[in-house]
Amino acid sequence: MKNVYLVGHMGAGKTTIGQELAKNLNINFVDTDRNLERMYNMPVTEIFKTRGEQEFRIYETASLLQTTLVDSTIVSTGGGILMRPCNGKYMKEAGLVIYLRMSEATQLDRLTRDKELKTRPIVASCKTKEELQQRIKYLHQERNLAYEYFADFAIDVDKKSVNSIVFTIANFLEANRLIIERNEHRGRFNTNEPHYSPYSRRRVQAKKIRIVEDI
Secondary structure, eight states: OOEEEEEOSTTSOHHHHHHHHHHHHTOEEEEHHHHHHHHHTSOHHHHHHHHHHHHHHHHHHHHHHHHTTSSSEEEEOOTTGGGSHHHHHHHHHHEEEEEEEOOHHHHHHHHHHOTTGGGSHHHHTOSSHHHHHHHHHHHHHHHHHHHHHHOSEEEEOTTOOHHHHHHHHHHHHHHTTOOOOOOOOOOOOOTTSSSOOSOOOOOOOOOOOOOOOOO
């Protein structure tokens, strides 16, 4: 099975949805931000703050490239992953790209309510809700076209439960015969090395989906 890469704005639910999707497909999951933190032994927010966005994006690509060395993995990515178009190319070569589409209003609501998201540089740097709203508007203008361009499948996540979104994605994968027996190993990461992956390979067959869609 090819990898499945989840892209979308911060707060779209990429990590939560990715974890649940991987669980139900019985395959691996990795978050590129968490992988990046393990690689450089530093929180993403600290890397961004001390090294700057340009260098951070290079590190982000290094984290993404690790995921292309294996298959049968659900990968959640950072909101700005497609600021470097080469990342879109790498994802398309290694698997499928699924865009979790979210409106500006929904993102604003989530970023102002979620305690963890409030600590992100983009949110923390805005002093007022109006300033954050303008920042979100700018990010949508800057990134939406890239999300749409590289996506093999897009799903609107506004006012939808995690279960419903996972159900829709799983149906798409199954309808296109993408849930199949795993390929042979394409390589393992050596966890004794400083740059290792936070996930391990499990040689099992992806199971059938048993999710009840929300009504």
